[in-house]
Amino acid sequence: MSPMAIEPAGDPEHGAFDRNDNADAVVRSIHETHVTYKRLGNTGLRVSVPILGCMSLGDKHWVPWSLEEDKALPLLKGAFDHGLNTWDTANVYSNGKSEEIIGKAIKTYQLPRHKLIILSKCGGYVGEAPNVKGDRYENAISRSKDYVNQGGLSRSAIFEQVEASLRRLDTTYLDVLQIHRFDPSTPIEETMKALHDLVSVGKVRYIGACSMYTYQFAQMQFVAEKNGWTKFASMQNHYSLLYREEERDMIKFCNETGVGLIPWAPLASGMLTRPATAKVPEGDRGIIKRVQEVAERRGWRMSYVALSWINKRVSAPVIDFDRIDRIAEALATKDKELTAEEEKYVEELYKAKDRFARRKHSLPSASIILNVSQQCPEIIANVTLCVGEQTMLRDVSRDGSHSQSSTSPALDAKGLATEDAGLTVDSREPIGLIRMACTETEPRVIHKSS
Missing domain, CATH: 3.20.20.100 (NADP-dependent oxidoreductase domain)
Structure with missing residues (x-):
């Protein structure tokens, strides 16, 4: 045997490392590993x-x-x-x-x-x-x-x-x-x-x-x-x-x-x-x-x-x-x-x-994101969108409810705009982010106030 060669202390799979504390630690590590590893x-x-x-x-x-x-x-x-x-x-x-x-x-x-x-x-x-x-x-x-x-x-x-x-x-x-x-x-x-x-x-x-x-x-x-x-x-x-x-x-x-x-x-x-x-x-x-x-x-x-x-x-x-x-x-x-x-x-x-x-998102690809300050009063934002020939106004309150103007389409029970409006405001989104989307290629924000 070469002077530099070290004889193995035993088989790690069977725990035969009794003569070497470090080897015992290796055996314990192997036994405590419950995972397989793959390339x-x-x-x-x-x-x-x-x-x-x-x-x-x-x-x-x-x-x-x-x-x-x-x-x-x-x-x-x-x-x-x-x-x-x-x-x-x-x-x-x-x-x-x-x-x-x-x-x-x-x-x-x-x-x-x-x-x-x-x-x-x-x-x-x-x-x-x-x-x-x-x-x-x-x-x-x-x-x-x-x-x-x-x-x-x-x-x-x-x-x-x-x-x-x-x-x-x-x-x-x-x-x-x-x-x-x-x-x-x-x-x-x-x-x-x-x-x-x-x-x-x-x-x-x-x-x-x-x-x-x-x-x-x-x-x-x-x-x-x-x-x-x-x-x-x-x-x-x-x-x-x-x-x-x-x-x-x-x-x-x-x-x-x-x-x-x-x-x-x-x-x-x-x-x-x-x-x-x-x-x-x-x-x-x-x-x-x-x-x-x-x-x-x-x-x-x-x-x-x-x-x-x-x-x-x-x-x-x-x-x-x-x-x-x-x-x-x-x-x-x-x-x-x-x-x-x-x-x-x-x-x-x-x-x-x-x-x-x-992987498809629930909202259409043409969307607008409005980050709204948490410091706003009761009404967070008024946003008027012009989508095609239809104009809609939304007041979104802090509790997520909506008040509508006469130009706004009706809202369903969940606070979501009806399909014919082509506009979605999701009131379930945490306050601070209002999501809006329309079926047109590019909605235009024509008025915004907070």
Whole structure:
């Protein structure tokens, strides 16, 4: 034996490290790890299965189902203790609050940064107030003096967004920076060079992309390859037993080119975790019923069936959790596999769906956003819109009710304008943001007072 060679103390899988305290610590670490790790595409980076989704961490002003700091911090600690070390967030989640909570968790619990894989996203607009969801209305918000150049995938926007994310996360680098959507208004060369430069200076280690058309993703990869720039290592797309349209081309393209798949909504917003109700779309009920049948035969939870199916097809799905016990439930799929017959059984009822149906916003594309001061008196704002030949006036009071002028169309019981008006004012939106949309290509604000 060479003088430099060290004889192994034993087999770590069987705990035969009795002569070495450090080795004992390794054995304990292995036994305490309840997660499997898989390579992200053809990179050398290994991510946890599943990836912890952090969209739900943040501020209830952004969405009412957010987990605020007091509940989010212990959830992150519990995830880390289980070995769930890959966390996916975005600059727009709760307008940066999700990233801030992750940064605070790292500091509060003294989590070793090098043992975490942090994914974030750029491209969306981060609102300056907690209840502003600027990422949903980028066509309008980009015209604001406060938000111009703050979103999209220009070189300037990407650099500013990444610096802001690093500050909120209190870290010097992102393991994976993902573009949240394709930006048709910015040259692909500009976007890909900016991303490459961030990798070159060490602020970002890998880059990824999220839901877009396959031809757009292929174009971006081609531009990067042609110029010798960093290519995308991952694709975070929509994929589950209830939405398989990505199998047509995106998944095939990624598999053929070594891009790791880290899909969102693998449990279809919980629909694959419980029996179908009357509210579930009719086309999905049969699939959910079959998932339920397989689960009952196996003595499993329904989520085990859905996750076992998708885990076989991707690098790692992204899942949001609201409780630590839900994490343990998801990790229980680690050693569970469906038979070929079971896979066929849960797949065969699937029917083609509208592409990106879940991604369509409820409001028309022509929209106006008005940020209204919280300091206004009882009536927050008067806005008169001219839409085609019809003029409408709305007074929106602090409690969300509406008073109408004679030119205004009638409101329904929920405080929403009737369809023939072509105008929608959503009174359920938290005060501070009024959303308006019309069916015309470009509504004109002809009067505004507060």
